[in-house]
Amino acid sequence: MARRAHPDKDIEAALTYAESQGWRVLPGGAHCWGKMYCPWNDKTCRCGEFCISCIWGTPRSARNHARLIRRVVDKCSLDATTAVRH
Template sequence: MSINNYIIKISKKHPNKEITKIIEYAQEKGWIVKKSNGHAWGILYCPYNDIKCRAGKHCKTSIWSTPTDSQYFAKHLKRIIDKCNYIEENKDELL
């Protein structure tokens, strides 16, 4: 099953408000959030699954539950979202 076939809604927000804002930003850009078990609070998945994008797999990144520096981690997540290969190559079509 492709991740594009379903939407996951997480009712519980991340405990850090800066990271919650970035998660909402990612969702506005089409990224999907999946709740995780273990050290990560969740996982962000890029919905485009382009062959050029990070070894031909979904761009994905873990959302840590308690990062050491939450401001830095929020900026890190935003960079990953903004540097998505699909968005960069197709930004004219998306506007």
């Protein structure tokens, strides 16, 4: 089953990019629209700082939040070309 789309087009595009890189996007949460999970779930991956990221439903700046989502994905210490899934 496909996840529901984020209401903001910039954030939805960033989430689609994250999913194309192997990240899981799960809608729902207490104070956020959803969460994004690193596909590698490695203890050494930036001390877990970027392994889970919150996705806000109504951020102050949707464009900046979308840029942050892409940055988290791009700065992951493990990438699809060098890492082995656990």
